[in-house]
Amino acid sequence: EKLRDQGVAVTLIQSENQRLAPGLIVVPSFLAKGLEFDAVIVWQASASRFGADDERQLLYTICSRAMHRLSLVAVGEVSPLLSDVPTDEYEVV
Structure with a gap:
């Protein structure tokens, strides 16, 4: 709803x-298995959510x-589950 409110x-x-x-879709994680997307945004990849x-x-x-x-x-x-990802594989912005 918030995206639609912004005209998206x-x-x-x-x-x-x-x-x-086609276009921008929001898929709950429990429905994502077996699907692939050009781009994915993980919302709340924090320690409090994925700890x-x-x-x-x-x-x-x-x-x-x-x-x-x-x-x-x-x-x-950030989630401690990501701690094994090599630092040269990502950038923090």
Whole structure:
């Protein structure tokens, strides 16, 4: 809704039977398995959201959907599940 309020054309995918629309789409992580996208934004990739080891598979599923660009947004400390990623593989902005 906030994206639409800003004039962004966006489609929210709410079920696995829903067709993927062209353009910007929002897909909940539980529906992303088996799909690939040009770009993926992980919202709240912070320690408070993805802090426990049992969330590793979920974070992996989300991150591995990106074919060309992966962006992670974190407020505060970044998830410790990302600590093994070599620092030359990403940039912090």
